[in-house]
Amino acid sequence: MASIDTLNLPLDETSAADLSAVGLEYARVDADGEGFRPFQRAVARGFLGGESTDDEAENSRKTLRTRRLTGVFDRSGTEPEVPVGTIDSWAAPLTTSPGRTCDLWSISAVTVAPTHRRRGIARAMIGGELRTAAAAGFAVAGLTVTEATIYGRWGFSPAAWASDVVIDARRARWTGPVAPGRLDFVPRASLVERLHAIHERVRVQRPGSVPGWDGRWRGVAGIAPGDKEAEKVRAVAYRDAAGTERGILVYTIEETAEFSAHDLNVRALFADGDEAYAALWRFAIEHDLVGTVKAWLQAPVPPVQWMVSDRRAVTATLTDHHWLRVLDVPGALSSREYSAPLDVVLRVDDPLGLADGAWALHIDAAGAASVTAVDDERAVDLELTVGALGSLLLGGVRASELGATGLVRGDRQTLAAVDRAFAPAATPLLDIWY
Ligand SMILES: CC(C)(COP(=O)(O)OP(=O)(O)OC[C@H]1O[C@@H](n2cnc3c(N)ncnc32)[C@H](O)[C@@H]1OP(=O)(O)O)[C@@H](O)C(=O)NCCC(=O)NCCS
Structure with a gap:
């Protein structure tokens, strides 16, 4: 999949025709062309941000050069060069099991100008992405969401x-393990490289993860232009007893009214292994003059709860984070390892037709899956929506739980067998926004 250049895939003709029928133009935007700054203005406006400086624009251009930017234009407006709809996308490996990945069509920067909302622009843009990705052979599309109410209608879940x-x-x-290695402060200028190195090792082990990119790490490190907290960013790295760097914590201290109880805000805590995890959390919790430690995008039940004397001192608020949309049922299901053998026929209901059909899923004793389309729907064991399939894919939710909602329908034994087979080797987690 790395061989597919998503930048050169054609624009979706259905979306182009739908938009043209209402007087709008659907067009690609070149990150190195004149359309880039107007595209970026539209994205910032969509997410309620300010106008970016030249430095900020150049910083984001470095990232967006590697992405497929598409805009919707109303050429009769007063600023015809500024898109009224924006979206960007790129190919990424999604970890499906430790050491295994599938091809993910990642989507971001979905905005529609408030002057043009609710006219079907988002529908055309997202439909266009999904059809393009499916035609190019991607197994799954994914995104992180600002609102939970938008993307279910397109099969994301x-x-x-x-x-x-x-x-x-x-x-x-702290009552947790005492790590045998050492912690040292590391300079901000080294953080992009360090974050990249540790995160690459962590994300291949964790279902639900995707790689970060330099622009994301520049943001975390406080070296992206426009970061109002840049000077406050500090970082410590953990080295194991053999001297290998295994973890990194990037944080800021935010003053509160009480001088001995400031907030320590974690910008990133990536640990390659249990030792590094314990060492970095202990550092944060025991930091002098800190009353509260705050961290985002942690495991649903964060292990740090088990490493302190009073677990209720740790509040973990759960949110849905990584939304997936299956495009290719055999490609998606055969990309991961399973925990138990299984033979079922799934009937997937996909209103967009991309994953629709009946599929025989065979999982052998070694946990490897093969999937074939079947014609005889009388043999169906489990019926489910394409959204439910996306939720089950990594094992982050159990079929028997979705069975109670009607999104998955099958008898109790089948649901239990699917639960056993799909149980993940590690709880799925996505530790960045994209
Ligand atoms: C969310 C957004 C992209 C929707 O764009 P839009 O062009 O107005 O959407 P469409 O007209 O294509 O609507 C498609 C469907 O989504 C629904 N919808 C749109 N925005 C919605 C929202 N915020 N919440 C719930 N439903 C929404 C529409 O009602 C319509 O429903 P239907 O399928 O029943 O007809 C736009 O409101 C926006 O830019 N918001 C700010 C930025 C943002 O939040 N982006 C999402 C990033 S993850």
């Missing part, structure tokens, strides 16, 4: 959850 963690550091005495 949560597949990995994450929690926002707040720890009362004065109440939480």
Whole structure:
């Protein structure tokens, strides 16, 4: 899949025709062309941000050069060069099991100008992305969402959850493991490289994860232009007893009214292994003059809860985070390892037709899956929506739980067998926004 250049795939003709019928133009935007700044203005406006400076625009251009940018234009407006709809996308490996990936069509920057909302622009843009991705052979599309109400209608559904963690550091005495390695402060200028190196090792082990990119790490490191907290960013790295760097914590300290109880805000905590995880969390919790530690995008039940004297000092608020949309049923299901053998016929209901059909899923004793389309629908064991299939894919939710909602329909034994087979090797997690 790395061989497919998503930048050169053609524009979806259905979306182009639908938009043209209402007087709008659907067009690609070149990150190095004149259309880039207007595209970026439209995205910033969509997400309620300010106008970006030249430095900020250049910083984001570095990332967006690698992405497929598409805009919707109303050429009769007063600023015809500024798109009234924006979307960007790129290919990424989605970890489906430790050490295994599938081809993910990642989507971001979905905005529609408030002057042009509710006219079907988002529908055309998202439909266009899904058809283009499916035609190019991608197994799954994915996104992270601002609102949970938008994307279900296109078959996206949560597949990995994450929690926002707040720890009362004065109440939480460290009782967890004592890591044998050492912590050192590391310079901000080294963080892009360090974050990239650790995150690459972590994300291949964690279902639901995708790679970060330099622009994301520049943001975390406080070296992206326009970061109002840049000077406050500090980082420590954990090295194991053999001297290998295994983890990194990037944080800022935010003053509160009480001088001995400031907030430590975690910008990133990536740990390659249990030792690094314990060492970095202990550092944060025991930091002098800190009363509260706050971290985002942590595991749904964060292990740090088990490493302090009072687990209720740790509040973890769960949110749906990584939304997936299956495009190719055999490609998606055969990309992961399973925990138990299984033989079922699934009937997938997909209103967009991309994943629709009946599919025989065979999982052998080694946990490897093969999937074939079947014609005889009388043999169906399990019926489910394409959204439910996306939620089940990584094992982040159990079929028997979705069975109670009607999104998955099958008898109790089949649901239990699917639960056993789909149980993940590690709880799915996506530790960045995209
Ligand atoms: C969300 C957004 C992209 C929708 O664009 P839009 O062009 O107005 O949407 P469409 O006209 O194509 O509507 C498609 C469907 O989505 C629904 N919809 C649109 N925005 C919605 C929202 N915020 N919440 C719930 N439903 C929404 C529409 O009612 C319509 O429903 P239907 O399928 O029953 O007809 C737009 O409101 C926006 O730019 N919001 C701010 C930025 C943002 O939140 N982006 C999402 C990033 S993850």
